[in-house]
Amino acid sequence: MKAAFRKGLVAPAAVAFATLAVWAVAGPLWALGCLGAGAAAVVGFHLLHLQRVTDWATGSLDADVPAGRGSWAVPFAAIHRRVRLRKKYQQELKQVIERFRRAAEAIPDGVVLLDARHHIQWANARAQALLGLAMPIDRGRPIVNLVRQPEFVRYVDEGEYAEPVLVEQSREPRLLSLQIVPFGVDETMLLARDVTQLEALARMRRDFIANVSHELKTPLTVVSGFIETLQDLDFEPRQRARYLGLMQDQARNMQRLVDDLLTLSALESEHDPPNDAEFAVVPLLLELSADAKALSHGEHEVALEIGEAAVVVGNRDELRSAFGNLVSNAIRYTPPGGTVTIGWSVDDDGRGRFAVTDTGIGIAPEHIPRLTERFYRVDRSRSRATGGTGLGLAIVKHVLLRHQAELEIASEPGRGSTFRVVIPARRVRRAPSTPPDAGDAALQRGEGGAPRPDARAPTSSAVPRGTGS
Ligand code: ADP
Numbered sequence: 001m002k003a004a005f006r007k008g009l010v011a012p013a014a015v016a017f018a019t020l021a022v023w024a025v026a027g028p029l030w031a032l033g034c035l036g037a038g039a040a041a042v043v044g045f046h047l048l049h050l051q052r053v054t055d056w057a058t059g060s061l062d063a064d065v066p067a068g069r070g071s072w073a074v075p076f077a078a079i080h081r082r083v084r085l086r087k088k089y090q091q092e093l094k095q096v097i098e099r100f101r102r103a104a105e106a107i108p109d110g111v112v113l114l115d116a117r118h119h120i121q122w123a124n125a126r127a128q129a130l131l132g133l134a135m136p137i138d139r140g141r142p143i144v145n146l147v148r149q150p151e152f153v154r155y156v157d158e159g160e161y162a163e164p165v166l167v168e169q170s171r172e173p174r175l176l177s178l179q180i181v182p183f184g185v186d187e188t189m190l191l192a193r194d195v196t197q198l199e200a201l202a203r204m205r206r207d208f209i210a211n212v213s214h215e216l217k218t219p220l221t222v223v224s225g226f227i228e229t230l231q232d233l234d235f236e237p238r239q240r241a242r243y244l245g246l247m248q249d250q251a252r253n254m255q256r257l258v259d260d261l262l263t264l265s266a267l268e269s270e271h272d273p274p275n276d277a278e279f280a281v282v283p284l285l286l287e288l289s290a291d292a293k294a295l296s297h298g299e300h301e302v303a304l305e306i307g308e309a310a311v312v313v314g315n316r317d318e319l320r321s322a323f324g325n326l327v328s329n330a331i332r333y334t335p336p337g338g339t340v341t342i343g344w345s346v347d348d349d350g351r352g353r354f355a356v357t358d359t360g361i362g363i364a365p366e367h368i369p370r371l372t373e374r375f376y377r378v379d380r381s382r383s384r385a386t387g388g389t390g391l392g393l394a395i396v397k398h399v400l401l402r403h404q405a406e407l408e409i410a411s412e413p414g415r416g417s418t419f420r421v422v423i424p425a426r427r428v429r430r431a432p433s434t435p436p437d438a439g440d441a442a443l444q445r446g447e448g449g450a451p452r453p454d455a456r457a458p459t460s461s462a463v464p465r466g467t468g469s
Pocket of ligand 1: 379384388390392394
């Protein structure tokens with residue numbers, strides 16, 4: 001017999017026995033009274049528990065299960081066990097849902113849950129930021145009322161979701177990739193990703209390939225034209241030598257371009273910091289000054305101004321190539337008779353400053369922020385005529401980035417330019433005493449006696465790191 005049933009019979013049986021006992025002792029009248037009182041007590045006990053269970057079942061959801069006695073102890077204990085178990089499941093379920101919600105919040109892309117009619121159910125913080133949604137205010141609103149770009153509305157209407165749709169946002173401005181992903185029975189999820197950078201990279205790659213092809217096309221056309229001419233016609237030796245010389249110039253241009261491209265690609269692909277080593281600045285400045293004179297063929301005055309000898313921590317070859325590019329530009333963009341000054345000093349705060357100042361053609365302010373972009377030239381024909389590839393300052397920018405150094409450009413059209421490299425203090429060690437090479441350099445200080453034109457260069461702009469090419 002079941003426990004509850006058994007326990008339920010105990011009280012009526014006790015009343016029955018008591019009634020019989022009273023009958024035997026005191027007679028039927030007293031027995032009837034005893035039976036009535038016993039029955040009332042049993043019924044009252046059950047009614048009381050019935051009321052308790054009714055109160056609990058209709059009361060608040062988290063109310064405790066009431067305690068039961070006698071035959072009610074068993075069902076109440078069973079209900080209590082079930083409620084505890086259900087609460088545990090609910091708790092676990094809540095934790096799982098909370099974990100999923102946190103995971104969805106942590107996704108770097110925007111996620112919006114939509115119902116069958118594409119009304120918003122939920123959106124993570126990234127989606128709210130990207131699409132301008134405000135939760136919970138926008139819950140239940142159609143997504144096309146909030147993302148109104150015609151291409152997205154059409155995408156939602158057509159129901160063809162295999163590919164994402166690209167949507168331009170004018171507020172930021174930025175380019176978003178939006179894709180609807182069906183899941184469950186007829187729910188969908190909208191994934192939003194900011195692809196502005198990716199698109200800019202793709203465009204840069206396309207532009208770069210177009211630029212390289214264009215740069216190679218001109219010299220190749222010239223060379224192949226000369227080859228055909230030399231094949232078809234018989235030239236006297238002097239004429240022939242002239243043509244071969246011109247072909248050689250074009251071949252050198254291509255060689256320079258390929259060399260610069262390889263340098264740039266090596267710099268771009270190396271994410272590791274440069275192979276740092278300590279090197280003295282003054283000998284490097286002397287080498288640069290000698291290079292400048294060789295490039296100038298005596299057509300310019302080359303001055304060297306050394307404020308303080310120092311040791312720099314960095315990759316000497318990379319920095320020599322960057323500084324060399326600035327020196328070569330100064331010579332190439334300064335008409336004969338001008339002055340190029342190569343300078344070095346150490347700031348009070350320990351930062352090193354390498355500067356090349358020229359009295360050349362200068363640069364209009366609107367060009368300055370773009371000079372370090374690959375193939376950006378102010379005057380294409382002048383650059384080409386002087387053997388420029390349009391990659392020099394892009395190489396400079398990359399070398400400086402790798403040394404956490406910055407490039408500052410000050411220039412005035414028709415009067416000259418100053419390209420200044422600022423090297424962080426932790427890469428510069430002041431020389432304890434004047435070394436012999438600094439003494440030699442000091443002899444060269446002010447060589448040519450030309451004044452520094454940067455003092456009067458009014459247009460100044462720091463080239464932002466990580467932009468441009
Ligand atoms: P390029 O090989 O054409 O010289 P760079 O990247 O070295 O390429 O320089 C980019 C452009 O910046 C040049 O084409 C030129 O227009 C301008 N430029 C660079 N240095 C100077 C300078 N010292 N004076 C005037 N213009 C300069």
